[in-house]
Amino acid sequence: MDAGGDGAVTVLARGEGLAAWRQIADGVAADIEAGRLAAGSQLPTEAALAARFGVNRHTVRRALAALAERGLVRATQGRGTFVETPRLAYPIGRRTRFSEIVSQAGREAWGDLLAAETVLADPATAEALGLAPQDPMLELLTIHRADGTPLSTARTCLPLPRFEGFAAAYAALGSLTRAYAEFGIADYTRLSTRITARPATADEAARLDLAPGRVLIVLSSVNVDAAGVPIQATRSLFAADRVELVVEG
Structure with a gap:
């Protein structure tokens, strides 16, 4: 799952018991851990992520909040959300x-x-x-x-x-x-x-x-x-x- 890809829609698994926001959070986390999203890089906007995953912005916002709670991303007022740098x-x-x-x-x-x-x-x-x-x-x-x-x-x-x-x-x-x-x-x-x-x-x-x-x-x-x-x-x-x-x- 590439959160910063070419704009194609990423299809989420439906009806399998895993919430959409959790799938998005896990997918972005995997991209960070694999280096596909580099430390310090900016994530796409909420609107872009919502369009990519075919969900509403509230779902994306919940996924980003979960990533922030895990210390993987940080939201900066007025600038967007960024991948955290190494300690x-x-x-x-x-x-x-x-x-x-x-x-x-x-x-x-x-x-x-x-x-x-x-x-x-x-x-x-x-x-x-x-x-x-x-x-x-x-x-x-x-x-x-x-x-x-x-x-x-x-x-x-x-x-x-x-x-x-x-x-x-x-x-x-x-x-x-x-x-x-x-x-x-x-x-x-x-x-x-x-x-x-x-x-x-x-x-x-x-x-x-x-x-x-x-x-x-x-x-x-x-x-x-x-x-x-x-x-x-x-x-x-x-x-x-x-x-x-x-x-x-």
């Missing part, structure tokens, strides 16, 4: 750099700033950053992509007034490392990382182009500058279907 090996060590990791895998890395505001430090973040509770800090909400595919979204907090203006630097440069360089920080290291997992909320799933309820890997981390002073406390949410964490010794 990216993501090392966690003393020098964890999103841009470097993605670039070394031969993919283009970029971070988008979704929101930035000055907030008062909660007790846990204050302790991580060496602040007093209720001290002001900069909070960034970001999303990080590899070849346009969202891999993670993060809440990052930085102490003020040291990083006043950091949001503008990050928005322009698309990288924490490059933005830190603008503030005279040539290098920084990971002080701690805690790893947990949970289902995505509806908002998080929409941000990461995930089916609702898909598993997220949650990384809570603290970075320090060359003098050992905390500069960053981050909670990153990774799409578990798109990354494979590698903890380095």
Whole structure:
């Protein structure tokens, strides 16, 4: 069953107890596994698939939802549905750099700033950053992509007034490392990382182009500058279907 074929109608088995949407989902999955639909490629539109399989668009939509739940495809608002790329090996060590990791895998890395505001430090973040509770800090909400595919979204907090203006630097440069360089920080290291997992909320799933309820890997981390002073406390949410964490010794 070739979902991206020449436009001929693909005949589904009728009256054999297997729902049409399941046959479509299984057929597309087989095409992905056999390499007939390459990683990163775009599937035909719902209308084109409906015409190809001789079903209505609701049936196609259910098949695509089942494929998304299996982590085989992702639906992007306004752009269509794409075959998921293989998991990216993501090392966690003393020098964890999103841009470097993605670039070394031969993919283009970029971070988008979704929101930035000055907030008062909660007790846990204050302790991580060496602040007093209720001290002001900069909070960034970001999303990080590899070849346009969202891999993670993060809440990052930085102490003020040291990083006043950091949001503008990050928005322009698309990288924490490059933005830190603008503030005279040539290098920084990971002080701690805690790893947990949970289902995505509806908002998080929409941000990461995930089916609702898909598993997220949650990384809570603290970075320090060359003098050992905390500069960053981050909670990153990774799409578990798109990354494979590698903890380095």
